[in-house]
Structures are given as C-alpha cells and as structure tokens.
Amino acid sequence: MASIAELEKICTQVRRDIVRMVHAVNSGHPGGSLDCTEYLVALYFEVMKHYPEKFSMDGIDEDLFFLSNGHISPVFYSVLARSGYFPVKELTTFRKLNSRLQGHPTTHEGLPGVRVASGSLGQGLSVAIGAAIAKKLNKDNNIIYSLHGDGELQEGQIWEAAMYAAAKKVDNIISAIDLNGQQIDGPTEHVLSLGNLKAKWEAFGWDVLSMNGNLLPEVIETLHRAKTHTGKGKPVIIIMKTEMGHGVDFMMGSHKWHGVAPNDEQLAQALKQNAETLGDY
Amino acid sequence: MKKYTYTEKKDTRSGFGAGLSELGKINPNVVALCADLTGSLKMDAFAKEHPERFFQVGIAEANMIGIAAGLTIGGKIPFTGTFANFSTGRVYDQIRQSVAYSGKNVKICASHAGLTLGEDGATHQILEDIGLMKMLPGMVVINPCDYNQTKAATIAIAIHEGPVYLRFGRPAVPNFTPADQKFEIGKAWLINEGSDVSIFATGHLVWKAIEAGEQLAAQGINAEIINIHTIKPLDNAAIIASAKKTGCVVTAEEHQMNGGLGDSIAQLLSRELPTPLEMVAVHDSFGESGTPDQLMTKYGLDAVNIVEAAKKVMSKKTITAQ
Numbered sequence: 001m002a003s004i005a006e007l008e009k010i011c012t013q014v015r016r017d018i019v020r021m022v023h024a025v026n027s028g029h030p031g032g033s034l035d036c037t038e039y040l041v042a043l044y045f046e047v048m049k050h051y052p053e054k055f056s057m058d059g060i061d062e063d064l065f066f067l068s069n070g071h072i073s074p075v076f077y078s079v080l081a082r083s084g085y086f087p088v089k090e091l092t093t094f095r096k097l098n099s100r101l102q103g104h105p106t107t108h109e110g111l112p113g114v115r116v117a118s119g120s121l122g123q124g125l126s127v128a129i130g131a132a133i134a135k136k137l138n139k140d141n142n143i144i145y146s147l148h149g150d151g152e153l154q155e156g157q158i159w160e161a162a163m164y165a166a167a168k169k170v171d172n173i174i175s176a177i178d179l180n181g182q183q184i185d186g187p188t189e190h191v192l193s194l195g196n197l198k199a200k201w202e203a204f205g206w207d208v209l210s211m212n213g214n215l216l217p218e219v220i221e222t223l224h225r226a227k228t229h230t231g232k233g234k235p236v237i238i239i240m241k242t243e244m245g246h247g248v249d250f251m252m253g254s255h256k257w258h259g260v261a262p263n264d265e266q267l268a269q270a271l272k273q274n275a276e277t278l279g280d281y
Numbered sequence: 282m283k284k285y286t287y288t289e290k291k292d293t294r295s296g297f298g299a300g301l302s303e304l305g306k307i308n309p310n311v312v313a314l315c316a317d318l319t320g321s322l323k324m325d326a327f328a329k330e331h332p333e334r335f336f337q338v339g340i341a342e343a344n345m346i347g348i349a350a351g352l353t354i355g356g357k358i359p360f361t362g363t364f365a366n367f368s369t370g371r372v373y374d375q376i377r378q379s380v381a382y383s384g385k386n387v388k389i390c391a392s393h394a395g396l397t398l399g400e401d402g403a404t405h406q407i408l409e410d411i412g413l414m415k416m417l418p419g420m421v422v423i424n425p426c427d428y429n430q431t432k433a434a435t436i437a438i439a440i441h442e443g444p445v446y447l448r449f450g451r452p453a454v455p456n457f458t459p460a461d462q463k464f465e466i467g468k469a470w471l472i473n474e475g476s477d478v479s480i481f482a483t484g485h486l487v488w489k490a491i492e493a494g495e496q497l498a499a500q501g502i503n504a505e506i507i508n509i510h511t512i513k514p515l516d517n518a519a520i521i522a523s524a525k526k527t528g529c530v531v532t533a534e535e536h537q538m539n540g541g542l543g544d545s546i547a548q549l550l551s552r553e554l555p556t557p558l559e560m561v562a563v564h565d566s567f568g569e570s571g572t573p574d575q576l577m578t579k580y581g582l583d584a585v586n587i588v589e590a591a592k593k594v595m596s597k598k599t600i601t602a603q
Binding site for chain 2: 116125138
C-alpha cells in the first residue's frame, strides 16, 4: 500500500503530464482531466487489483476500469503510463499522427489499458455493465469501475443502463460521477440542470455514496468503503464532487478550461503549482 | 434451368432461432440479448434452454448494444436480437463506437427487415440497414435467403471473430437451401449456371430470382443466378467472373437502391469491369402498410420485375457490343 504522501506526489506529476500534453498539441481537455486526477491515481495506484505489465483485453481475475467521458483522455493516459501499461515517453505522441494516444481513448491502435472506445458520450455505463455480467458468468469476483461526466448524464442511454443494472442486480460495479458542475456551454445548472442526482440514482435503485473527489484521503477511504457495498444486490455509484481544473489555480471552477489548452506562459504557471516528482516524460 | 423445389415455407427468423439454440448447446460462450421481442425473434428456445446466458434488456436497444460490447470483454460471444430498424438506425452510434471501432465480437441479429414486415408500415420497415452497416469499417453484413441458410449462417458467424450484422425477416418463404449446406462467409452460391445475363440476388429476392430464371428460360434466355448472402465482404471474384461471362447484370434485393447490394456490385464492376447493370430495389421511397405480397408487388420486387430488368439490361448489352 502506498502512503498518502506518495500518492500526492503521483498526483502532481500526473497534473504536469496533463497540462504538458494538451499544451504540446494546443488541444485536448485539461479541466476534467485535472479534477479527476485524485480519483484515477487512487484507483490505479491503490484500490484496483490489476496487472499493467500483462494487459489482456479479457481482464480475467482483475478489476477493470472503463472511462465513459473519453475526452478526459490526458489524465487516463498519464495514469496508465505512470502505472506501467505503456512507456511514459509515449505521452509525447498524444493527439499526433500515427499515435496510439488518440484524442479520445480507443482500442483501435491497441493501446494497453483501454478496453473500449469512448468519446461519444453516454455509452460507457452499458459497456461496463456488460463487462460486469461477463465477470459474473466467468465466476470472477473482481470489480468493474466506471467514470462518467456529470454533463454526460444528459444522455438517455445512461438511464437505460441505470435502470438495467438495478433491475438485474448487477452488484459488482462501482461507478463514479465527476460532479464538477461544468460542461462546454457553461455550468450544468444553466445548460440543463441535473436536478437532485442523489435522489435520481436512488430512485433508479442504486446504492449511492458521495465524496469530495479532490481530497485524496477521502477518495481512497470512499473507494475502499464502496467495495464493501458490492455483492449486496445493488449497483454502487459514487457522486464525486470536484472542481474543474483542480490543481491549477487559474483553471479552477470555470467551464472555460473544459477543452482549451494553456499557452506557454500559462503552462509555466501551471507547472510551478505542481512539482515534478517522478520525472517529466 | 436447374430445378429447385421446396417442401415447405418457413420464416428466416425461425432459422435464426434454431441456429441460436444449436449454438447454445455447442458453444458455452454464446450469450443472447433481446429488447422485448423474444417471441418475434424466435429466441425463446435459447432463453428457455440457457436462462443464465439470456439477457432480457427491455425496450432499450442502445443499452443492449453497449452491454453486448462489454460482454465480449471476458470472452463471451453476444448475439443481440431486435427488429432490423431498432438494430441499426436507432443504435448506429452505439454500434459505431462501442462495437465496430472498438473491434468487439458482437453479432447484431436483425429480424423483420424490409417491406415484408408488412402491416406495421414504414416506421418498422427499414430499407436502409444494409447500407448503414456496410459503411462501418470491419463490419460483416449477411442477408441469407431462407430458413436453412439463416440457420447455417447463425452458426457460422459465432466462429468469425469480429462484428457481424445478420439480417433476416418475418414472412414464411420457400425453404430450398440444402439443410447440410455449409455456410461460408463471403462465398457466393451459384444457384444456376447461365450465359445470357447474371442475376445477383440476396435475401428474400433469391427465390424470386429463381422464379424469374424459370420464366426467362421459358423465353429462351439462359440466366446465371447467384445468391450473394454476404454483402460484405463481397465475393468479388465470383461477381466479376459471372459478369465477364454474361456481359450484363441484374441485382435484386429488398432494400433501398442507395446503399444496398446493387450499389456494392455497381461500384465493383465500375472499377474492375464496366458492365450494363439494372437494379431491382426500392427507389428512394419509404414503405407502407399492406400484406408482404402486396408490398413486394407495389414496390417492384417480384419475379416479373427481375424478368423485365433482365431483358432491359440484355438489350443494353447488344447496343454496347455494336
């Protein structure tokens, strides 16, 4: 088990990777990537049982993670690379021609760690549920994790999947919502209010937990606790309150940094706020 | 004209149901999902025999496609079942991203395709599904002609690694494919050798092509008839060889002219062997309510339409030769 201090160090390095990746190609989605850093670092470096060096698509006898809001690929790629799925140096190819690190994650170029393409929103929960059912059929007691954006909940397929998982007692899944309250056109509250999310998921029959997604100890504690909620007849979801752009002060709390890259000066400022701990790629 | 007979008429969807039931017995990785049309898709036998491997998802086709994609992660071979309209147009983006682009081993099985769905009308009579599916990179598209061929195709696609679209229908049609005929994906079936005109037909139009061949034979015209059950990958060699031999081509299908079998063959021949060609298909139109027979007649998908097309394209051949 890694210490909180060690995991915090990984977080600052991941944040450096994120801003450097999107800066290098002047495109990509830093806002959501930054605010999901603690969650993904906790999953990949502490919570999940997984075998980065021997990636297999079927993922038998290990926990699996599905990223449904594929636009936060920078944080996903950084965490995959830093946990050993592929060389950290490959982060330099992000969004470039002939890269395995496509703008949105895909299996198409064979990048280890990715098990389905995502980008077109709303599809990942269904896929995660399918993988959870496959685990049950295979008598594999490991857990499926999935992450979804809050704006993504405006997609109807999410609620088809939510209804299914509860009705059919798919209780080996722990999903999470990145509740940063922002989407491309502005605050979710203005674009299309999500209403009372906790009440909605409970009404759909899910076991609902919540946490502050930017407080690492709380994230780790909640994810471990969520595991004890599996196998009890209900799918589990964590409503994860975050601040878009967390960790880079001028990006925090605004939808403006959903899909915009920092300029040279902004990059320098962002890097100053996040120490290089594991060596830049 | 080689003689084809049949002892009974059966629906192709029942061929799918029988094939799926057989697969359930021989392949423990085969699982099935249905969106509230178990009876219509004839999936009841599989559901009863393997309840632990059958997933009723309700009226939620997008979720069904996504769950199917997820089930492949862990080695399952999912067969999804609903009407052709809800199997394709309704869930195109789910198929595109979660199945085709992700390279998932999902078999999308679609009944009630085309006009022969009948009285339910145009909301349910999809005539664009072949086009939608064949445009997706890596997607195999199969449209078998009768009960036996649909059963054999269902069993065959479980062995193929990768996404497949299997299209079949509602009405009882002549069952003439030998029950022991092996189904080979992408391998055309030469129904009748001929020299005057090539008729390439798929699905329900194959039997009508046989009827047309008999009528043409009675008028001294020797038609070559080929069953193109696999629209993608197309059997290019068989099509080019036949077109070269006869010098003119008719295509026949229960689908829009845009995007269907005729479109694929026209593309191929334009590139490799420009040949006079006529298409028996629906001409940029929606269907409507009616009996299957009435609709096939009204929309020009009968044997007589194939006969007329054959004569017309043969006259073009003569002009070309001069």
